[in-house]
Amino acid sequence: MSEDAAQRVVIFLSYRRGDTQWAARGIYDRLVNRYGRKNVFRDLDAIPPGARFRDYVESKISESDVLILLIGKAWASYADETGQRRLEQARDPVRLEVETALRLGLPIIPVRVEGALMPTEGDLVPSIIDLLEFNAAEVTDSRWDYDVDRLLWAIDETVEGRLRPSAPNSTGDRDAEEKAGREAEEKARRDAEARRNAEEKARREAEEKARREAEEKVRREAEVKAGREAEEKVRRDAEARARRNAEEKARREAEEKARRDTGAWAGRDAEEAEQQARTDPQAAEERALAAASSSPEVVEWDEPPSSGTARILSRRWAKILAAALAVGGLVVLISYLRSAMSVEATIMSHVPDDLRASCTATDKRATCHMKDGTVVFYVLFDTVTEAKEFVRNEQQIQPDSQPCPPHAPPPVNTSVVCQYAVGPDKGLAMFSYTAKGTHDYYLSRWVSDAEPLLLGEMSTENANPLDWTTFESNWTWLVKAR
Structure with missing residues (x-):
């Protein structure tokens, strides 16, 4: 299929997030690279807020040329918190997508991920039993590029309506077809290998760049620290x-x-x-x-x-x-x-009044304890710039449209820097979620506009889902205590 024709193909990608999300992300990137982002629909980021799911999905499927259905090992058995299978629920998004595609007569390409088997009739509900009539493709991590290339080829063939015959008409045709198939596979293998080599090279270059940047950052931080200590x-x-x-x-x-x-x-x-x-x-x-x-x-x-x-x-x-x-x-x-x-008076005069009785101070640092045992550290900087740079740590501040603090913890081993406004108090804050081995914890640093030289720092273990709620509540109390 030509590049111009490929840009006119519309694809609907269906998958379960808890089953094949990693494969969906990689396949989505390859589909976008070939057919264009506007022609590939994925519910993760394509359904606008307020839209009725059933109506919107049906509209998008009716505009599509083919539905790609990713099937993992838990696709049919995936259950909710009560133990009921999702496929048995009438509002299951994946079931709705398959039912709509079957009702509209849209071609479906099932894709078995990492050796998953196609479901049996006993696994399916009657409304989607016809799914078993479609031949499935397969993708695995060990031969990822080759399998995804075969999937793209199957999409082109399905959309163009050029299905290969089940049996060749003659021995010469069979030999020619086998030769063409071997050549196509060899070409796909070489292309995949070249792509892997290029990706490996890019990865090594990126790692080397990241290493140099990390070393440079450490060197600059050491110089700044040495300068501050000398001063x-x-x-x-x-x-x-x-x-x-x-x-x-x-x-x-x-x-x-x-x-x-x-x-x-x-x-x-x-x-x-x-x-x-x-x-x-x-x-x-x-x-x-x-x-x-x-x-x-x-x-x-x-x-x-x-x-x-x-x-x-x-x-x-x-x-x-x-x-x-x-x-x-x-x-x-x-x-x-x-x-x-x-x-002591210098640092303690800046610490919130409700917290001073639990604090000990040395030089320009104070260590305080909240009622639930959470430890809070305060540091008094010489300049506002130093205090805010310590909070930002060379990161970009997210837009004001995003909540600060965030309603949910950041992704693991990442951090978010934002401008907060809690009651009359405003300032700059950083929130991070770090995982090192079996040790997970949340961390926040902040500087209030009302006390621009005073940096606060609080951390807490991440042992259960309620820890982020407690962490956010303690942080809000500390900010309001100003």
Whole structure:
């Protein structure tokens, strides 16, 4: 079939999502590549919201040239949560599609996937029993390209109405047909091999590109982290120097004041002693006579007024020095306590009020606990750009038309970045679903427009379907708590 003719063929692709979804995705891509996206109908993304399923599907089947029906090993036995087979339900979408095609006389090509057998009469309901009259094709993962090429050939033959005869008219015709068949198969095999080689090459190139990009990303993140750590170290060193300088200045001022006070007191004591000696010479003479007649031990302690003054000054110096040391130590202690408290006050002043009682803070980080035990981390960034870049992590922000947070978790090992609006609060948030071995968990990071320097982070295990609802509820509470 020519390319122009192929672009006029309309195909309806029918399958069960829980049975052959992976094969449907690959076959759909090949059909679109050959016949054009507008000519291939798949219910996953083609039925508009609000449309009546039965009427819309019947309309699309009536416009189609052929219906491709993918049959997996669970196609006929697929059951709902009550255990009833889907084929026995009148509103089963696959049953409706087959019934409509049979009623309209549309050609059907059953496709057996990965060795699945055609259903028996006992497997089918009476309304689609005629499905067994159609010959089936087969696709397997081990010879995927060859089988899909054969399916495309069957579609062309079915649409053009050129069915091969059941038996050749002569030996020459049989030989020619067999030769043509072998050549066609060989050509299909070579084409499939070439396509696989090209795909393998493209895959290796994509992996190499992804590896280089990942290494570059890791390198940039390491450089940014090292830069932030260097800046933080410089800041802490500067604060420590400023604190030491302030303590040294306070100590020197206290010592200078004590020295000045001691000098003033010593001067006053010396003046008082000299004045007493001048005004009372008799008392001085009596003390001298007593010293001459006393024992050596008494003489040792009975000294002139100047020696008594020196002892007084020594005792006062000791008291003043002790006071100065006490003042200096108090200044150091107050400076340290103010420094330690300011760090915690800085981060804690940004944490939601209802959560502060459960938090512990060090530097610019805080760890808090919700009532259900969920752990919440907060980090205070120096700039708004750094905080938002940490949330985005070089990802695109999804359109405002999408819900934020999403109503369902993102696909496994992917993340979504979106602008949220919860009550009066707005901001930027990231939601991810990660699976590593047997460990599955949800994670969210966010920055509020009201607190653009404060980044919040919360994660929770994904152990059952209700975990996403709990995760979304906790996140909404944290945002509203602002």
